[in-house]
Amino acid sequence: MTGIVDFALSKARTTLAIGLVIIIAGAFARSTIQVAADPNIQLPLVSVSVFLDGASPSDASRLIARPLETRLRSVPGIQELSSSSRLSFARIVAEFEVGYDIDTALRDIKQAVEEVKFQLPREAEDPQIREYSFANFPVMNLSLVGSASMRQKVFIARELQDRLEAISEVLAADLEGAPEEVLEGIIDKSKMETYGITLSQLAMAIRNNNLIIPGGAQDTGSGKFNIEVPSIFETAEDVYNIPVKVTQDAVVTLSDIAEIRRTFKDFSSYAKVNGQDAVTLEIRLRVDANAIEAKKHIIEAKEEFEKTLPQNLSIVRTNDETVWAEVMISELEGNIITAIFLVMILVIASMGVRVGMLVGLSIPFCFLLTFIILRIVGVEFNFLVMMGLLLGLGMLIDGAIVVTEYADRKISEGLTRLEAYRLSSKRMFFPIISSTATTIAAFTPLIFWPGFTGQFMRYLPITVFIVLSASLVYALIITPVVGSIFGQRRSTLVSGESEQTGEVLFDRISEFYSKALKKFVKNPGETIIAVLMLLWFFGYAMYGNFSKGTLYFADVDPVAAEISIRGRGNFSSSEAKEIMEIVEEKIQAVDGIENLYLTTGSQWFSAGGDTVSRGFIEVVDSKYRDISGKEVIEKVQKAASNIPGIIVEITPEEGGPSFSSPIELGIFGDNEQSVAKTTEIIEQYMLNDVVGLANIRSTLPYSLIEWKVQVDKQKAAQLGVSIVDVGALVQMLTNGFKVGEYRPDDSKDEIEIRARFGVQHRSLSGIENLKVNSINGLIPVSTFIKLVPRENRQSVVRRNGKFFHEIGLATESSDYLVTDKVNEMSEWLAKQEFDAGIETKFRGMQEETEQVTEFLAIAAITALALMLILLVTQFNSFYQSTLVLSAVFMSVVGVLIGLLITGKPFSTTMTGIAIVALSGIVVNNNIVLIDTFNRLTGEFPNLAKEDVIIKTCKQRLRPILLTTATTIFGLLPLAIGLSIDVLGREIIVGSRVVGWWQNLASSIVFGLAFSTVLTLIFTPAALILPSRIKAWLEHRFKFLKSSS
DSSP, rough: OOOHHHHHHHTTTHHHHHHHHHHHHHHHHHHOOOBBBSSOOOEEEEEEEOOTOOOHHHIIIIIIIIIHHHHHHTTTTTEEEEEEEETTEEEEEEETTTTHHHHHHHHHHHHHHHHHHHGTTSSSSOEEEEEEGGGGSSEEEEEEEESOOOOHHHHHHHHHHHHHHTTEEEEEEEEEEEOOOOEEEEHHHHHHHTTTTTHHHHHHHHHSSSSBOOOEEEEEESEEEEEEESSSSSHHHHHOOEEEEEOOSOOHHHHHHHEEEEEEOOOOOOEEEEEEEEEEEEEEETTTTOOOHEEEEEEHHHHHHTTTTTEEEEEHHHHHOOHHHHHHHHHHHHHHHHHHHHHHHHHHHOOHHHHHHHHHHHHHHHHHHHHHHHHTTTTTBBHHHHHHHHHHHHHHHHHHHHHHHHHHHHTTOOOOOOHHHHHHHHTTTTHHHHHHHHHHHHHHHHTTHHHHHHHHHHHHHHHHHHHHHHHIIIIIIIIIHHHHSSSSSSSSSSSSOOOOOOOOOHHHHHHHHHHHHHHHHSHHHHHHHHHHHHHHIIIIHHHHHHHOOOOHHHHHHHSSSEEEEOOOOOOHHHHHHHHHHHHHHHHHHTTTEEEEEEEEEGGHHHHHHHTTEEEEEOOOGGOSSSOOOOHHHHHHHHTTTTTOEEEEEEOOOSSSSOOSEOOOOOOOEEEEHHHHHHHHHHHHHHHOOTEEEEEEEEOOOEEEEEEEEEEEEHHHHHHHHHHHHHHHHHHHHTTOEEEEOOOOOOOSSSSSEEEOOOGGGOHHHHHHHHEEETTTEEEEGGGEEEEEEEEOOOOOEEETTTEEEEEEEESTTSSHHHHHHHHOOOOOOHHOOOOOOOOEEEEEEHHHHHHHHHHHHHHHHHHHHHHHHHHHHHHHHHHHHHHHHHHHHHHHHHHHHHHHHHHEETTTTHHHHHHHHHHTTTTHHHHHHHHHHHHHHHHHHTOOHHHHHHHHHHHHHHHHHHHHHHHHHHHHHHHTTEEEEEETTTTEEOOOHHHHHHHHHHHHHHHHHHHHHHHHHHHHHHHHHHHHHHHHHHHHHHHHHHHH
């Protein structure tokens, strides 16, 4: 395999040309690669939604959800099937196993729905099937606010919508906060009764006059003419003149009995932005869109459109996810440049300018080669890729350092540049491949990380994998070629036999280490015992008693928070708006709020039986406030906490994958009443008996009062009255009776035509005053109906065929750990005796935390197994291979020491990744050390073992310290809580980027530093130990010596 080095050197110009092509192609790939605000995660979710106007939650569950659930349960790959039935609506969500092919899932779901569709009520609309990914969620909201009328706002918003959807990166701009348009006929009740017109006649008249009638074409021989029979409504005027009843004396048109107007449906939801009524456009991007470029085009379109706006309207931008992408990428780019700057200073100071530049060239080369591969495989450029580059930065130059350092040593012995680099590359070929392979082996299991967190985090190990693979190409092929042409002519070492470099600091460290090393080698047993005691003391005694607990992801200072406003009662839409405005006024009085968005009534915000309104707040930029985002959100919570009858929950945005609540408890059962009762018992326990909990909410639907129209069907049949006519009349007093649709020229969508009575008739008592045609003429419906009040629920929810409710909650502050509270509640739940068939299970973040912990443990074991195989293959010794892996356990203790020093909790995800990553990084020093020991043992067979070990350690001290220092220097600013941009001349303390990555960076820094120091002590002692044990046995028992 080392022949590739000879080939590269013999074809030096070809090698340089290939390197130049890679650099040019990499620069092009970086400029064209897709940039994403978040990793584009394909959520394994498919929903089926069915609308049935007027259906109660119970009817929607029984008539729609159950038939669909029964069929969908047999679809392969479904992990969980949930259904939610509400007024006029049922939705079934199928959650597939992560990694399941979404196209196959969609095909199977569509086929299943088609098979069962005939079982659904005829009046139900066609099922809507939808898949989910992060691209389905809005990346930005643009809201029209001002004193203009609703019609003007909607008209202008639709113009803006057309412009935004014309942008190539934009998938859709959904209109929110605006009611649907309707052509409404306000029927004069008395005239309708006077003319004896029934609603069936009205609907039939409109339908018969709103048909497509093909006229065909006439070929006369001297010409061909199309013949048109206009019958589709094109304008409101067409609707006015519809004949609804014809007699011998007159024709009654719709305009004779109704006032017709184009207006909006009754408000069912309201949206407000920063205290003003708003119409909002939620912008979604295409899957392959560049988020940063898309934002630029959206802002350009917005600014251009603002020039045409009337003075009483303005556009407010909120919920801009691209800002976070820009900040994260910009800060990480700055940190990468700073890391390169620090690493280059270190390398040049240690190895000279020429060698330093030769090593430093590996950074752009490997990064650009990585961009090429990412572009080819279709991976977008996001902040996790950036962190992968930063994490790989210190490691990718290790191979180049080892090659150049050994070449430097050979040049000091008198070899030419060409021969020195040829010999160095060949001699270090297998150690570099082995050390890089072990590091890659540690990251490889992370690429196959299952679950939601795995899909989110996998970009980091993929990037590190590619970067390290690229570093092999540079270290073993490019470095010898460039070094043989442009490398140093003189060594930085004083001579080949001496380890003196002329650098005061390193020479003093080397001198001190040489003196200490003799003691370690002289007393290997005591040294090993001392190291093991040190590991036990810090890893078990100290951390076991003084740890700060665990958390799921990263402790990030929030810049936004979700708001949920809860209250019990039959609130009308206007009452819900009043409650929302009361809370809004309290929140707006808090300093540090950039944007406040609240809405009522939308299905998307329905998460709990008593939710009145939901929305979000955004905190002003950290540059313009003196307190943290967390403190701002705490002030908001305090300001909104004392509103009588209203509960306001403020949930800060967590770092990493988001969940509805930090703790989610699911309650399952076969009986709906038992599940509801159990949910209420547990919720009361959490509210009254558990200290440190906040934002406790359940999906338990509180009972509402509804009025049921009980029809005496026998009496109605005797009178010749149709129940359909009665239902239509009742609709005339509520939302209106839908009689048709039409599509005007100025609208992209069809507009419903609805008939309803005037405002003065819309009351409960008005129902009894309605009159309906019978065999005896017009009679009041009170003859055969009765209004009965009764309780009803808002929704019916099931999971996997069982009735289901969920309680979501959070901890009051960081003083209360999620894991502690879960353990406390689990103990209480285990002692309870609930109704038969009741099951409870912690879900969401807690469930994901358990899965992450389990996977990372398996990943660590897998990585160790892979590394052991590689090491045994290289060294052909289980003892030496195990000795190499001992550095892994030292690094774990180093991580725990770092957590104690920084006072940080153990992050299941971030610290877990750091430990797995360290297992591949820290063994490299031992590999180089033991490989050199084996080589010197062969070269100097007559030299005592102690002298070989001392010579080995002195020779390898500089590359070990250099490779360790470069990795540490690359991550050091983030590890100490600083985000430094050398080019931008900016230092940010405690930014969100720091919050995200500090735990990972500090864990690697402490783990690597601690394990390196102990490796330089433990490994020499462990290498001499077998010969000492053998000598002791020979001296003690005399049999080994004689047998030999």
